[in-house]
Amino acid sequence: DIQMTQSPSSLSASVGDRVTITCRASQSISTYLNWYQLKPGRAPKLLIYVASTLQSGVPSRFSGGGSGTHFTLTISSLQPEDFATYYCQQSHTMPVTFGGGTRVDI
Amino acid sequence: VQLTQSGAEVRRPGASVKVSCKVSGYSLAELAIHWVRQAPGKGLDWMGAFDPEDGERIYAQKFQGRVTMTEDTSTDTAYMELSSLGSEDTAVYFCATGGGTIYMDVWGAGTAVIVS
Numbered sequence: 183d184i185q186m187t188q189s190p191s192s193l194s195a196s197v198g199d200r201v202t203i204t205c206r207a208s209q210s211i212s213t214y215l216n217w218y219q220l221k222p223g224r225a226p227k228l229l230i231y232v233a234s235t236l237q238s239g240v241p242s243r244f245s246g247g248g249s250g251t252h253f254t255l256t257i258s259s260l261q262p263e264d265f266a267t268y269y270c271q272q273s274h275t276m277p278v279t280f281g282g283g284t285r286v287d288i
Numbered sequence: 289v290q291l292t293q294s295g296a297e298v299r300r301p302g303a304s305v306k307v308s309c310k311v312s313g314y315s316l317a318e319l320a321i322h323w324v325r326q327a328p329g330k331g332l333d334w335m336g337a338f339d340p341e342d343g344e345r346i347y348a349q350k351f352q353g354r355v356t357m358t359e360d361t362s363t364d365t366a367y368m369e370l371s372s373l374g375s376e377d378t379a380v381y382f383c384a385t386g387g388g389t390i391y392m393d394v395w396g397a398g399t400a401v402i403v404s
Contacts, residue, residue, distance in 0.1 A: 183349070216391045218332070225382055225395035226324070226332065237393060269332050273390045277348045278322070278334040 184208050184272050188281035195286060201257045203284045205270035210250045214274035217246055217255045220283075221266045229268075230255065260286070289314045291383050291396035298402045304371040307399045309383035316364040319385045322392055323357060323368045327379040335368070335381075339389050373403045 185208035195201050205215065213233035218226040228237045230246035233253060243258040257264055265288055270281040294308040311319060322337040336347035338357055345357055356369045366383060380400050386393030 214390065218392075220326075220332070225398055226384075226392075227395075228386070228391060228393040231387060231391040231393070271332075271334075271391075276337075276346045276389070278337070278389075280324075280332040280334060283331045 183277055184211060184275055184279050186270055186272055186279050186281035188268075188270055188284050190284060191282060192285040192287065194288065195260050196288070197260055197262055199260045201260055201264075201286060203255045203268055203270075203286075205248075205253045205255070205281050207251045207253075207272055207274075211272045211274035213249050214272055215246075215248065215253045216271045216273065217244075218269045218271060219264075219266045220269060226269070257286075289319070289385060289394045291385065291394060293381075293383060293396040293399045296400040296402070298404065299373050301374055301403055303373050303403075304369060305373060305401050306367055306369040307381050307383075307401070309366040309368070309396050311364040311366070311385075314364075315361070316359055316366060317361045320388050321357070321359065321366040322384045322389075323355075323381065324384060324392075325379040325381045326398075327376070330379075333379075337389060338366070341388070370401075373401075375403050377401065378403045 187206045215233045217230040220226045234246045267283045267285045290312045292310045320339045323335040358367045380398040383396045384392035
């Protein structure tokens with residue numbers, strides 16, 4: 183199985199900060215990398231798919247990049263509603279695998 | 289597309305549970321349905337998926353032999369059954385669909401399963 187490693191596992195930031203989360207794959211996955219936001223008691227929300235395509239309705243302060251084995255999710259100016267846990271997920275090879283998550287706290 | 293999941297369940301260890309996921313606004317026959325769970329304090333754990341393009345069901349290794357995913361296209365309802373439950377199976381179970389097997393942009397609200 184392809185292992186997905188996120189870093190950091192948690193971070194503290196302030197409203198207005200620029201935040202970058204990294205996701206590394208154990209082997210090349212081209213751009214088959216998606217990012218999700220998860221809040222307590224809610225279903226996951228797709229933010230970015232195929233590495234850099236912004237899902238409809240997601241604010242433009244979210245952006246994704248990378249290819250191969252190294253990927254990033256950037257929030258350009260953190261907003262109060264962005265405090266959540268973020269997961270990367272590869273869909274290059276079955277089984278689908280998720281990263282361990284990055285919790286973004288105030 | 290909307291996904292409506294069945295309600296919370298409580299099971300004894302060793303029992304089985306079957307969670308349903310009703311599709312509306314689209315035909316189940318044309319959708320890849322994934323099942324993902326999140327145990328308390330843990331991350332997202334992909335359990336498996338059905339891909340209608342090739343008719344193949346793919347299960348994560350850790351659930352092989354315990355999980356069965358089925359689809360009833362007459363009622364547009366997908367099911368996930370997990371057997372031999374243990375306390376470690378206490379989790380919220382989600383069904384999801386969207387971009388085939390590439391990404392999941394529509395999620396059910398989740399079904400809490402408590403094993404106790």
